[in-house]
Amino acid sequence: MPKQAMARAIQQRTLKTRAKLLDAANAVITENGYEALRVEEVVLRAGVAKGTFFAHFKDKDALMDQLIGAEIDRHLDMIEAQGVPETIDGMAAALMPLVKFMSCERYVFDVILRHSGAAANAGIGPIATTFGRQAEVTATWLADMPFRRDISPDLQAEGVQAFVVQAISLVFCALHNSVDPQERLAIYLRAWLTPNA
Amino acid sequence: MPKQAMARAIQQRTLKTRAKLLDAANAVITENGYEALRVEEVVLRAGVAKGTFFAHFKDKDALMDQLIGAEIDRHLDMIEAQGVPETIDGMAAALMPLVKFMSCERYVFDVILRHSGAAANAGIGPIATTFGRQAEVTATWLADMPFRRDISPDLQAEGVQAFVVQAISLVFCALHNSVDPQERLAIYLRAWLTPNA
DNA sequence: CATTTAAATTGACCGTGGTCACTTTAGAAG
DNA sequence: CTTCTAAAGTGACCACGGTCAATTTAAATG
Known part of the structure; x- marks a missing residue:
């Protein structure tokens, strides 16, 4: 597999995690509004660690x-x-x-x-x-x-x-x-x- | 001593603590600006407990x-x-x-x-x-x-x-x-x- | 004096945003 | 298949604003 393919694959994982975070955030906001959004809640729903959140945002x-x-x-x-x-x-x-x-x-x-x-x-x-x-x-x-x-x-x-x-x-x-x-x-x-x- | 005298004396203590907090806050701001003000720092300089701060503000x-x-x-x-x-x-x-x-x-x-x-x-x-x-x-x-x-x-x-x-x-x-x-x-x-x- | 009472004060504790040294992952290279 | 490497991910930890049940203070009362 060429380097670019690897880069793309890696990017895929990144994009997937990012999407999980955004989906989770949207779900929280839909339920409780922007004000009530907690990072903790988002990463919990997204199924990732807290540190991951801050790697993406x-x-x-x-x-x-x-x-x-x-x-x-x-x-x-x-x-x-x-x-x-x-x-x-x-x-x-x-x-x-x-x-x-x-x-x-x-x-x-x-x-x-x-x-x-x-x-x-x-x-x-x-x-x-x-x-x-x-x-x-x-x-x-x-x-x-x-x-x-x-x-x-x-x-x-x-x-x-x-x-x-x-x-x-x-x-x-x-x-x-x-x-x-x-x-x-x-x-x-x-x-x-x-x-x- | 009449009730009002007590009330006044109590108010004196309150005012004194409040002044200590304000002085401390002003000192911090003079040194480091508004942005850098921490409640912790203020109560430390004022020589009072953290809870006291929130009793006054x-x-x-x-x-x-x-x-x-x-x-x-x-x-x-x-x-x-x-x-x-x-x-x-x-x-x-x-x-x-x-x-x-x-x-x-x-x-x-x-x-x-x-x-x-x-x-x-x-x-x-x-x-x-x-x-x-x-x-x-x-x-x-x-x-x-x-x-x-x-x-x-x-x-x-x-x-x-x-x-x-x-x-x-x-x-x-x-x-x-x-x-x-x-x-x-x-x-x-x-x-x-x-x-x- | 001693007792009572209400206000002032305390500091251990909590929630939440953010950090960072370490671990895991997955493709590249041999 | 094994090893290497860089990116992705982890979670214990920290900083700081804010809370509250317990304690201290000090004046009023007998």
Whole structure:
């Protein structure tokens, strides 16, 4: 058997263990939510030693990042599938399920919040990447929306996009610890994007 | 000796222990920063048992809240002493030292961020209270500033205040994990407050 | 004094995230 | 088949936040 075959075989075992851990983690979360996840419980269900867990994930957060990141990606798929919204309200509505997931549990929200910093810097994690995707999606929306014309010229797409995306997704929900502010945000945002109305 | 005298004497002992704990905590932080603070270390220096710590503070965060809240208050005293700034840039500059403290360490920032949610809700902690103070200060500024006239009427002071204060203090620093965004925020903010310029 | 009582204090103990020196595994090489 | 080797896996161990039944303190009372 050639070296590559061995390497592949070894990788197979690694992948299998990793899958066992992820499956176990998903099972725990499905039953008890993200908050209640214990590494001990995960390795017990996966049938591996505790040390193995940390060979596959840097720490507990790394696992959560991956699981939560995957969930965000699923939401983004749905958002993209809906196409470009026609109004600010439509935009808020399209993002709502994602925002709702983000604030479904305090723990989830904290993980996401922690990553939002990394998104703007060099260090990139799984969730930071999904933020990048969200930024792209929203940028497309903004470019196509009618009210885009009302934005003063010196506020370029990049700035607006960062402002809108990050504000929408995190800020107001963080500050109010619920998804309610989405509605108020829509009001502020409309006023901001259409100052002459 | 009347009952009240006893109550007072007991309170004296309590206060003394509490002071010992706070002094010890401050010493540790001065030497090694907030991040490195361990409850073990604090009680060791204070010369009390571990259980005593938790009789005086609900948890480690409660201690940090108090220490960080006190520091924020000191900054707010300085900010108020400076009087009302005349421009957006002056406003950003006046808030800068406070913002810098807020992001001096990841841990400090996380504590503050955690409290920013509580500020908008019912549950109020020490830091949430200081946020209230900051909101008042900034509201005063906004009311007196010349560009206040340019804000569309339906954006009332309450909304603007919340938006500006919370955005300035937390959001952009959180998203970029540094104080740099203050400058960019000044640009966005000016554009937002003076849409006809 | 001695006794009582409630608050303050103690420290052994626990749960959970994370480490690391050692053991096992499985393909490569002879 | 045997030996070698590097990756994968193991589990005893540690760090640190937090708990609680038992103990000490100190003022009130007789």
